[in-house]
Amino acid sequence: MPELPEVETVCRGLNKTTSALIIKSARVLLPRTLAYPDSIASFEQGIAGKKIIQWHRRGKYLLAQLSRGWLGVHLRMTGQLLWVNQDSALQKHTRVRLFFDEGKELRFVDTRTFGKFWWLENDSPPETVVTGLQKLGVEPFSPQFTIQYFQEKLKKSRRNIKTLLLDQSVVAGVGNIYADEALFKSGIMPNTISGNLKLPQIEKLRTAIIEVLDDSIKAGGTSFSDFLHITGVNGNYAGKAWVYGRKGEPCRICSTPIDKMKLGGRSTHFCPQCQS
CATH class of the missing domain: 1.10.8.50 (Helicase, Ruva Protein; domain 3)
Known part of the structure; x- marks a missing residue:
C-alpha cells in the first residue's frame, strides 16, 4: 500500500499538473470506487466545471480543494493516478476518468479495486464524508509531533x-x-x-x-x-x-x-x- 512518501509524491505531481485546471467532465467506470455520493450521476454531473485549487495530503489520503467542494482519493493497495493523454490506450483496470482541456486526463487505475473516491459538493470540511480522516493522528512533519x-x-x-x-x-x-x-x-x-x-x-x-x-x-x-x-x-x-x-x-x-x-x-x- 502506498504510504506517506508515495502519496506526498503524487500530491506534489498533481499540484504541478492540475492546479488551476477545470474538470470538464468525469466518468466512473467501476461504481464501487465511488464512496460518496452513492449516485454516479450526481458525481459526474456535479464535479463537472469545478476548478482544482490545490491538492493536499492528510495521512495517506489525497484531498483536492475545488472551486466549490472537495474531491477525496485513497489509493489503498494498488491505486494509481496517472496524468495521460485522453487518446492513450485505456488500461485494463481503469476505474475513474477526469477529463480536462487540451486532451488531457487524470485516470485512476486500480487492479485490486480497493481504492475510493469521495466528492463533497459544498465547502464543509472533508472529514464530514471522508470519515477515515477523523481517526488520524498527527502528521510526522507537523509541529504537533513532539x-x-x-x-x-x-x-x-x-x-x-x-x-x-x-x-x-x-x-x-x-x-x-x-x-x-x-x-x-x-x-x-x-x-x-x-x-x-x-x-x-x-x-x-x-x-x-x-x-x-x-x-x-x-x-x-x-x-x-x-x-x-x-x-x-x-x-x-x-x-x-x-x-x-x-x-x-x-x-x-x-x-x-x-x-x-x-x-x-x-x-x-x-x-x-x-x-x-
Whole structure:
C-alpha cells in the first residue's frame, strides 16, 4: 500500500499538473470506487466545471480543494493516478476518468479495486464524508509531533512498537516500509514493547521517522509493486532501503544478514546486530 512518501509524491505531481485546471467532465467506470455520493450521476454531473485549487495530503489520503467542494482519493493497495493523454490506450483496470482541456486526463487505475473516491459538493470540511480522516493522528512533519506527544502515546501501550507505528491514530501516514526503516535507524527491535522504550530511544525513533520519510519523498517514494508517479515513473527509494525487502542481504552498516519476522500479520525486516 502506498504510504506517506508515495502519496506526498503524487500530491506534489498533481499540484504541478492540475492546479488551476477545470474538470470538464468525469466518468466512473467501476461504481464501487465511488464512496460518496452513492449516485454516479450526481458525481459526474456535479464535479463537472469545478476548478482544482490545490491538492493536499492528510495521512495517506489525497484531498483536492475545488472551486466549490472537495474531491477525496485513497489509493489503498494498488491505486494509481496517472496524468495521460485522453487518446492513450485505456488500461485494463481503469476505474475513474477526469477529463480536462487540451486532451488531457487524470485516470485512476486500480487492479485490486480497493481504492475510493469521495466528492463533497459544498465547502464543509472533508472529514464530514471522508470519515477515515477523523481517526488520524498527527502528521510526522507537523509541529504537533513532539517528543511529549509521542512519549504519551507509547508509555502505556503493551503493543510492540512496530504494530503501534502502523496505527494511523498515532502518527498519520507511516506504514510497513517506513516503520521498518525508522526502527532500524533508531536501533530498536520491532518486537519491543512500546511502553518499555526509554526517552532517548523515543527521541531517536521520532527523528528516524522524520528522516526516512523525508529521504523517501526526495527519492520519489518506493516502487516495490504497483506504485507509480502520476507520469508513470517508478519511485527510487527501494534501492537505498536499509532493511525493508532485503532479507538475507548484508546490513549496510555491519554486514549481518537482514532477517524477517511476522508481527501483527505484517512482514517485518530488521538487523539482528544493529537493533536490540
